[in-house]
Amino acid sequence: MAHSLPFTKGHGTGNDFVIVADPDGELALTDDQVAVLCDRRFGVGGDGILRVVRSRAIPEGADAAAAGAEWFMDYRNADGSAAEMCGNGIRVFARYLTEYGLAEIGTAPVGIGTRAGVKSLTRTPDGFEVDLGAWTVDESDLLVQARGLSVARPGLGIDVGNPHAVVALSGDEELTGLDLAYQPVLHPAPPHGANVEFVVPADPLVRAGVGAIRMRVFERGVGETLSCGTGVAAAALAVRHWAGAAAPDDWEVEVPGGTLRVRMRDGRVLLAGPATLVYTGELTLA
Structure with a gap:
């Protein structure tokens, strides 16, 4: 059954993403659907998809929710495979949260859940800095x-x-x-x-x-x-x-x-740079 899917396109230094809001974890995208959405000829086009979901609403987010991180970045590669972490993606994710009033990220660190653990972000003059943790x-x-x-x-x-x-x-x-x-x-x-x-x-x-x-x-x-x-x-x-x-x-x-x-x-590595939201749209997802 087809249904409408609002989305936002964003990028960090050209690493681009399709962002979909699913706060309550109701959207189940198949690998094929992700691949089509990311296809630059037949879909929106992107290096991956960022699903904006509350940590408590996704099984992988249990630890993040327990640590007090309200939001979880469900990142999928362009082929549909799940990935642990995305340094550009999480800055774009932070931009989305702030632009749509879902979180306030300033000089005080705000935690966002990922499959690689909770990552802390702060705002910078040109974007955001993420603490990637130990290496x-x-x-x-x-x-x-x-x-x-x-x-x-x-x-x-x-x-x-x-x-x-x-x-x-x-x-x-x-x-x-x-x-x-x-x-x-x-x-x-x-x-x-x-x-x-x-x-x-x-x-x-x-x-x-x-x-x-x-x-x-x-x-x-x-x-x-x-x-x-x-x-x-x-x-x-x-x-x-x-x-x-x-x-x-x-x-x-x-x-x-x-x-x-x-x-x-x-003993920790931090990454900083710009994050931009480009446009919003709506499509019919089969």
């Missing part, structure tokens, strides 16, 4: 093959609530020469897949105490995107790890869709 580094042997690279390159595993493999390239020529229309292949393959980030350090790497890198990303379940918030954090963490003890704790990361800021504080 882990996996230095196990990992090789990454990608079209445009003549040989497989070593990758560094970084987990910031979801899994990433970060690959250092020699320069801008290699970065622009990548063909990310094809999914990179990881050896060994992570059990749940991983987002893959390709990074090039700036020259000089550090300016006025702030590190700088450029990045492109292939997101699992999506493909190449203009930006990936958790991927930006993972890339900065990887370059900081490689650079050693003298590396800075503040970074600027340039992605095709813009620039995001990353801070490391007391």
Whole structure:
């Protein structure tokens, strides 16, 4: 049975999302429906879907509700698969909550539930900053093959609530020469897949105490995107790890869709940048 579905389109540095409000958890989107909504030719188009639901109204939100987080970000990739976390998505989610009067987010942190736990957000002059929490580094042997690279390159595993493999390239020529229309292949393959980030350090790497890198990303379940918030954090963490003890704790990361800021504080990583709502609409969902 077809029914009407209001939606909002939003993005964070070009990483775009279809946002649907379902406060009481009454909407059950199938993987195929999500894929159609995210299709750029046959649907609205987006890298994923953000379902705005109260934590108490979704089984995965029980812990978030107990921790006092009213809202839960039910994030689905463009292929319909559920994802643990989305750094750009949660800032767009916060923008939606504030624009529609569902929450007030200012200088005091506000918790939002995700499959990677409750994430705290604060407002910044250009958007929002999210505390992604602690991270882990996996230095196990990992090789990454990608079209445009003549040989497989070593990758560094970084987990910031979801899994990433970060690959250092020699320069801008290699970065622009990548063909990310094809999914990179990881050896060994992570059990749940991983987002893959390709990074090039700036020259000089550090300016006025702030590190700088450029990045492109292939997101699992999506493909190449203009930006990936958790991927930006993972890339900065990887370059900081490689650079050693003298590396800075503040970074600027340039992605095709813009620039995001990353801070490391007391064993936690924070991501900041813009979040924009573009338009609203209504469609008939079969």
